[in-house]
Amino acid sequence: MMKKKPWFEIGPHAQIDDGVTLGYRFEGDTQPLRIGAHAVIRSGAILYAHTTIGYRFSCGHLALIRGGITIGNRVVMHHKVTLEGNLTIGSGVKIMAHVYIPSTTRIGNMVFIGPNVTILNDKHPQRIQRAELDGVTIEDHVTIGGGVTICPGIRVGARSFVAAGAVLTRDVPADMLAVGAPARFQPLPAELARGNLPELLLPQTDLFGAHKDESWREEENGWASPVS
Numbered sequence: 001m002m003k004k005k006p007w008f009e010i011g012p013h014a015q016i017d018d019g020v021t022l023g024y025r026f027e028g029d030t031q032p033l034r035i036g037a038h039a040v041i042r043s044g045a046i047l048y049a050h051t052t053i054g055y056r057f058s059c060g061h062l063a064l065i066r067g068g069i070t071i072g073n074r075v076v077m078h079h080k081v082t083l084e085g086n087l088t089i090g091s092g093v094k095i096m097a098h099v100y101i102p103s104t105t106r107i108g109n110m111v112f113i114g115p116n117v118t119i120l121n122d123k124h125p126q127r128i129q130r131a132e133l134d135g136v137t138i139e140d141h142v143t144i145g146g147g148v149t150i151c152p153g154i155r156v157g158a159r160s161f162v163a164a165g166a167v168l169t170r171d172v173p174a175d176m177l178a179v180g181a182p183a184r185f186q187p188l189p190a191e192l193a194r195g196n197l198p199e200l201l202l203p204q205t206d207l208f209g210a211h212k213d214e215s216w217r218e219e220e221n222g223w224a225s226p227v228s
């Protein structure tokens with residue numbers, strides 16, 4: 001079979017390293033990869049066709065972003081993040097290194113995901129046949145600590161904070177601190193109850209502080225949430 005030519009459209013002011021693959025294609029893809037203005041994409045990243053990404057997107061080395069994905073504005077992901085296909089991520093989301101996000105996951109706006117987080121979508125893999133995968137939903141302004149595992153089908157309520165190393169086996173209500181494996185819930189302490197701060201989440205930076213922009217300050221943070 002002939003290899004398909006890559007297919008992508010990218011907005012102005014992009015900084016794309018050598019060694020990036022944009023618009024990797026499969027048979028049957030009906031849309032290109034689309035990326036908004038001011039993207040920064042580091043070497044080794046692979047982004048598939050049939051995915052749409054907003055403006056001010058930053059992506060670290062060796063990230064893998066497959067097809068069927070919708071990503072909002074001002075999303076930053078660090079190196080070796082894996083986004084399997086067919087999932088949704090809102091705006092103002094920051095994802096640290098080595099995070100695994102499978103198909104059918106839905107993530108709202110202003111979410112922070114710490115390093116080495118694993119999100120799952122099939123409770124009994126290779127043992128029970130299911131018609132559909134059981135995706136995780138993460139509502140707006142959630143923080144997920146490093147090394148957290150989120151089991152299939154779990155919903156994490158708005159503004160909740162998940163402690164490092166927790167294993168989520170039940171839905172987390174809004175405004176809770178989730179701690180332990182399996183996680184137990186307690187009300188958030190006052191200093192963590194405000195949700196994620198735009199001044200920490202929204203500026204587009206990389207590890208060396210380059211590409212700083214202040215334009216988020218003028219922006220109305222009126223993004224519609226993809227998770228309701």
Ligand SMILES: CC(C)(COP(=O)(O)OP(=O)(O)OC[C@H]1O[C@@H](n2cnc3c(N)ncnc32)[C@H](O)[C@@H]1OP(=O)(O)O)[C@@H](O)C(=O)NCCC(=O)NCCS
Nearest residue numbers: 096114115144145146147161162163164165166179180189
């Ligand atoms: C849960 C968390 C918010 C608690 O922070 P804190 O309110 O300052 O609490 P403290 O460090 O004073 O710890 C309070 C108690 O909780 C325990 N604890 C703290 N973090 C814990 C965790 N992740 N899992 C289990 N227990 C934890 C402490 O051992 C302590 O127990 P003790 O009272 O029996 O001694 C914080 O530890 C955490 O996990 N933050 C996420 C960090 C992260 O993943 N960042 C990612 C980007 S680098």
